Amino acid sequence: MTKITNLTLLLLLAASLTACNTTTHVLIGKKRPPIMPEEVKLYTNPPKKYEQVAVVDANSVNTFRLTQQGAMDATIARLRHAAAALGANGILLNNVGNAPFATVTQGSAYGTANAVAYGNSAYANFSGNSMAMTSTLMMKTAGGMAIYVLEE
Numbered sequence: 001m002t003k004i005t006n007l008t009l010l011l012l013l014a015a016s017l018t019a020c021n022t023t024t025h026v027l028i029g030k031k032r033p034p035i036m037p038e039e040v041k042l043y044t045n046p047p048k049k050y051e052q053v054a055v056v057d058a059n060s061v062n063t064f065r066l067t068q069q070g071a072m073d074a075t076i077a078r079l080r081h082a083a084a085a086l087g088a089n090g091i092l093l094n095n096v097g098n099a100p101f102a103t104v105t106q107g108s109a110y111g112t113a114n115a116v117a118y119g120n121s122a123y124a125n126f127s128g129n130s131m132a133m134t135s136t137l138m139m140k141t142a143g144g145m146a147i148y149v150l151e152e
Contacts, residue, residue, distance in 0.1 A: 022061050023082040025054045025146065032087025032148060037080040041090045049151035053088040057143035061101055071140040079142050088146035101139045107132035
């Protein structure tokens, strides 16, 4: 059983290390000098006057957070970091949610075989059992428009 557990952990580690990028952006406006991520505000409704900077996306892959809220906090922090690097002082959120990033299958099997010989005849009895479990690992995602707010 220890070998199966070690194999599962190895597969999880490999999946997390080879998973997709944690942040992406597509520049569509003017890039400005970088600012501190703490200066980036989140908006669910557009401010009065702003300029679009980039479309930004982030996820929680490789955050190793134990709670759903912790994973989302890490995702939002990544989103703020990406916007701040472009000089955007706001993010107009348009999607927040979950997405699958890996499927892990673990299985085990055992069996027994008994053979008995009587003279010129042999009798064999085979029995066994197997079990498999598949899990889909989820990640938190967030995305939106990195903006430069001119007036709130």
